[in-house]
Amino acid sequence: MIDLRSDTVTVPSLGMREAILNAKVGDDVYGDDPTVNSLEERIAELLGTEAALFAPTGSMANQLGIRLLVQPGEELIAETNSHIVRAELGAAAVFSGITTRTWEAQRGILRAEDALAIARPNSGPYLVSTTAIAVENSHNFGGGSIQPLDQIVALRKASRESGMFMHLDGARLWNAHVATGISLKEYGKNFDTISVCLSKGLGAPVGSVLATTKERIAAARIWRKRYGGGMRQVGVLAAAGHYALDNNLALLKHDHLRAKRIAEACASVSPRLVDPTTVDTNIVVLDLQCMSISAAELNAQLIEAGISAAALGPKFLRFVTHLDITDADIDQVVAVLPGLLQRSLVA
Ligand SMILES: *Cc1c(COP(=O)(O)O)cnc(C)c1O
Numbered sequence: 109m110i111d112l113r114s115d116t117v118t119v120p121s122l123g124m125r126e127a128i129l130n131a132k133v134g135d136d137v138y139g140d141d142p143t144v145n146s147l148e149e150r151i152a153e154l155l156g157t158e159a160a161l162f163a164p165t166g167s168m169a170n171q172l173g174i175r176l177l178v179q180p181g182e183e184l185i186a187e188t189n190s191h192i193v194r195a196e197l198g199a200a201a202v203f204s205g206i207t208t209r210t211w212e213a214q215r216g217i218l219r220a221e222d223a224l225a226i227a228r229p230n231s232g233p234y235l236v237s238t239t240a241i242a243v244e245n246s247h248n249f250g251g252g253s254i255q256p257l258d259q260i261v262a263l264r265k266a267s268r269e270s271g272m273f274m275h276l277d278g279a280r281l282w283n284a285h286v287a288t289g290i291s292l293k294e295y296g297k298n299f300d301t302i303s304v305c306l307s308k309g310l311g312a313p314v315g316s317v318l319a320t321t322k323e324r325i326a327a328a329r330i331w332r333k334r335y336g337g338g339m340r341q342v343g344v345l346a347a348a349g350h351y352a353l354d355n356n357l358a359l360l361k362h363d364h365l366r367a368k369r370i371a372e373a374c375a376s377v378s379p380r381l382v383d384p385t386t387v388d389t390n391i392v393v394l395d396l397q398c399m400s401i402s403a404a405e406l407n408a409q410l411i412e413a414g415i416s417a418a419a420l421g422p423k424f425l426r427f428v429t430h431l432d433i434t435d436a437d438i439d440q441v442v443a444v445l446p447g448l449l450q451r452s453l454v455a
Pocket residue numbers: 164165166167168170191192244246247248277279280305308316
């Protein structure tokens with residue numbers, strides 16, 4: 109099966125497994141795991157923050173970040189289709205008493221004015237106060253879209269003036285960095301808390317990291333333990349993270365080219381399906397409103413041909429390229445997919 113459901117489906121390579129085998133470990137709840145400690149230092153350095161904390165999942169890293177910024181009964185604002193709002197099962201409300209309000213953006217792309225239009229900092233005793241703004245880069249359900257740096261900077265400036273914090277859901281910040289050449293630090297310096305995933309395009313089996321100030325990391329360490337996320341000899345996973353940064357970060361550019369090929373093959377059937385120029389990174393989302401079949405039906409046809417994508421809405425099909433997808437796999441996809449699309453295209 110050519111599995112394009114997500115970049116989370118990668119399996120650790122032989123080299124990564126060797127790194128895991130050779131990892132020096134200790135009890136990380138005691139702060140004794142040298143491989144975790146060095147990975148946290150490395151990622152803090154990359155993002156330009158004082159400190160960082162290894163977490164089992166991106167959701168936990170996000171949730172730790174926002175709970176440090178927003179008090180119970182205050183609000184976080186985010187884009188309508190952001191992962192924090194749609195895909196973390198209400199964790200901000202359940203664990204932290206945080207309410208959310210959303211602005212809508214085409215392909216999830218940030219315009220500072222959209223966020224600022226709904227922000228209500230210091231709302232007094234009757235209305236909920238906005239304490240933090242979350243930005244997702246790249247934007248998953250937006251089709252891997254990259255956030256414009258000038259809009260991030262503008263939002264940072266305006267939000268800082270009214271005392272609002274900014275959280276970066278950077279699960280795929282690596283992809284944005286590789287695609288634009290903008291340094292991780294340049295992105296990172298605009299945020300108070302940052303989460304990054306090692307288990308997406310970088311190909312580690314498990315692991316995310318929260319990066320922020322030393323003081324917040326000390327608090328995050330307590331909350332991580334409280335959430336049941338204090339892990340012991342977890343250097344075996346951190347070693348995979350180091351390996352991923354050493355070997356796999358630079359390979360993301362291939363994922364981006366492969367995603368572009370999928371988009372171009374679809375656009376050749378109908379430009380209404382996808383505009384290849386909007387495919388910034390490793391995600392292609394098809395708008396199937398011009399098709400007589402649903403995303404689930406098209407996906408079923410694809411599966412019969414040995415290709416699997418993710419039907420994330422009735423007419424919304426997502427393809428994600430990743431480390432375990434080869435150029436030959438893409439040859440196969442572009443040989444099969446246009447024919448299936450053509451068959452169900454509504455004139
Ligand atoms: C995958 C992802 C996360 C974290 O997901 P986990 O499955 O909890 O690791 C967070 N944000 C975005 C945008 C993601 O795509």
